[in-house]
Amino acid sequence: MKVIETTLPSAMVIEPQVFGDSRGFFYESYNQAKFHEAGITGALVQSNVSRSAKGVLRGLHYQWPNPQGKLVSVLEGEVFDVAVDIRRGSPTFGRWEGVVLTAENHRHFWIPEGFAHGFCVLSEFATFAYQCTALYDPIADAGVRWNDPDIAVDWPISHPLLSGKDEKALLLKEVPQDRLPEYQR
Numbered sequence: 060m061k062v063i064e065t066t067l068p069s070a071m072v073i074e075p076q077v078f079g080d081s082r083g084f085f086y087e088s089y090n091q092a093k094f095h096e097a098g099i100t101g102a103l104v105q106s107n108v109s110r111s112a113k114g115v116l117r118g119l120h121y122q123w124p125n126p127q128g129k130l131v132s133v134l135e136g137e138v139f140d141v142a143v144d145i146r147r148g149s150p151t152f153g154r155w156e157g158v159v160l161t162a163e164n165h166r167h168f169w170i171p172e173g174f175a176h177g178f179c180v181l182s183e184f185a186t187f188a189y190q191c192t193a194l195y196d197p198i199a200d201a202g203v204r205w206n207d208p209d210i211a212v213d214w215p216i217s218h219p220l221l222s223g224k225d226e227k228a229l230l231l232k233e234v235p236q237d238r239l240p241e242y243q244r
């Protein structure tokens with residue numbers, strides 16, 4: 060597999076080795092030894108799948124306490140996927156990175172613990188799959204507004220379909236400091 064660094068330390072893109080033949084293809088979506096070597100050492104303890112129509116935007120979500128590292132990919136369609144460093148005290152606080160993930164490019168994006176995450180759907184439908192390093196905790200579930208001007212994600216769509224929760228999400232500057240993840244060197 061190929062590991063591609065991003066502008067945010069520890070957020071990375073992983074391109075698995077894809078074995079194609081007359082039947083179709085095969086790839087390892089997770090291999091503990093190879094991921095450990097790449098610096099992704101947390102145990103993946105929950106797997107999720109969501110499906111969304113074109114124009115849907117889910118995000119920007121995080122969990123605190125009990126932050127989740129997320130290994131995300133697309134099984135059907137195409138999304139623009141975003142990680143935002145919202146760890147208080149981080150040298151890259153407030154900075155984001157975006158990656159196009161498609162069912163064809165097989166790219167995986169590693170969202171480290173303490174980052175907010177979101178995506179918008181560019182194809183008619185997208186099936187999104189991800190594994191997390193911590194279990195879902197509805198009490199700790201939190202979000203930051205998708206179009207927060209202080210983060211200024213350059214989303215490729217302008218009028219997304221949002222959940223009620225995401226429509227009402229706080230701006231980053233409105234989130235109390237103790238509700239933000241901690242930066243750990």
Ligand SMILES: Cc1cn([C@H]2C[C@H](O)[C@@H](COP(=O)(O)OP(=O)(O)O[C@H]3O[C@@H](C)C(=O)[C@@H](O)[C@H]3O)O2)c(=O)[nH]c1=O
Nearest residue numbers: 107109117118119120121127129176177178195222224
């Ligand atoms: C995330 C999650 C949701 N749920 C339930 C709660 C709710 O009734 C329903 C839909 O939840 P949400 O609206 O939060 O789903 P969604 O907007 O898809 O939330 C997801 O968005 C992406 C961007 C992420 O990064 C994920 O970590 C997660 O926050 O599913 C679980 O039971 N377990 C889970 O792990």
